[in-house]
Amino acid sequence: xxxxxxxxxxxxxxxxxxxxxxxxxxxxxxxxxxxxxxxxxxxxxxxxxxxxxxxxxxxxxxxxxxxxxxxxxxxxxxxxxxxxxxxxxxxxxxxxxxxxxxxxxxxxxxxxxx
Amino acid sequence: xxxxxxxxxxxxxxxxxxxxxxxxxxxxxxxxxxxxxxxxxxxxxxxxxxxxxxxxxxxxxxxxxxxxxxxxxxxxxxxxxxxxxxxxxxxxxxxxxxxxxxxxxxxxxxxxxxxxxxxxxxxxxxxxxx
Numbered sequence: 001x002x003x004x005x006x007x008x009x010x011x012x013x014x015x016x017x018x019x020x021x022x023x024x025x026x027x028x029x030x031x032x033x034x035x036x037x038x039x040x041x042x043x044x045x046x047x048x049x050x051x052x053x054x055x056x057x058x059x060x061x062x063x064x065x066x067x068x069x070x071x072x073x074x075x076x077x078x079x080x081x082x083x084x085x086x087x088x089x090x091x092x093x094x095x096x097x098x099x100x101x102x103x104x105x106x107x108x109x110x111x112x113x114x
Numbered sequence: 115x116x117x118x119x120x121x122x123x124x125x126x127x128x129x130x131x132x133x134x135x136x137x138x139x140x141x142x143x144x145x146x147x148x149x150x151x152x153x154x155x156x157x158x159x160x161x162x163x164x165x166x167x168x169x170x171x172x173x174x175x176x177x178x179x180x181x182x183x184x185x186x187x188x189x190x191x192x193x194x195x196x197x198x199x200x201x202x203x204x205x206x207x208x209x210x211x212x213x214x215x216x217x218x219x220x221x222x223x224x225x226x227x228x229x230x231x232x233x234x235x236x237x238x239x240x241x242x243x244x
Contacts, residue, residue: 100140
């Protein structure tokens with residue numbers, strides 16, 4: 001189960017603390033336009049727009065263009081998918097490491113215990 | 115974002131290393147990896163999936179890391195670290211996404227899934243989708 005483009009886009013989007021803060025503000029309803037968001041955080045309006053573009057590409061937010069301002073809302077489904085991927089990969093590694101433990105328990109040649 | 119899992123083996127790090135690098139005993143059904151940075155190999159996993167792998171770091175008794183990707187998927191980094199403790203060796207696996215990947219792995223990451231837009235650099239070697 002290899003990470004596809006959508007999961008990777010979500011991980012990349014959330015790797016940046018400013019973007020996480022933006023997503024939190026949008027999701028909580030605290031702010032939803034680039035102007036409001038730039039007022040909340042110590043980053044320029046231009047930086048906010050770049051971050052929002054990345055969040056939108058990861059489909060973590062949805063943009064509604066009405067007149068002068070764009071309004072953003074959080075669309076958390078891809079986050080759920082990414083978390084689902086992490087859970088599935090975690091389970092795979094649990095299985096593999098259990099197999100490693102069994103292989104070692106079955107005897108590993110002339111290697112002695114610690 | 116990382117996925118981390120671990121197991122403690124009742125072995126010294128050197129013996130634990132021998133067990134870990136014997137991939138067919140726990141990780142793969144088939145396929146081999148030469149333990150050399152840059153070495154590439156095709157692995158068949160126990161669930162039948164195949165991965166194309168590129169070795170990143172080899173430090174016997176300490177660390178084995180490699181990038182891997184399924185056909186048409188992006189690469190992730192797998193780091194297997196060995197830590198000697200009182201009654202054995204902790205084997206800690208971290209599989210992480212591509213964010214922050216080194217520049218030299220662009221060829222591994224720019225798989226078919228990215229399409230023509232590929233990647234562009236930002237900052238000190240951080241790769242982001244174009």
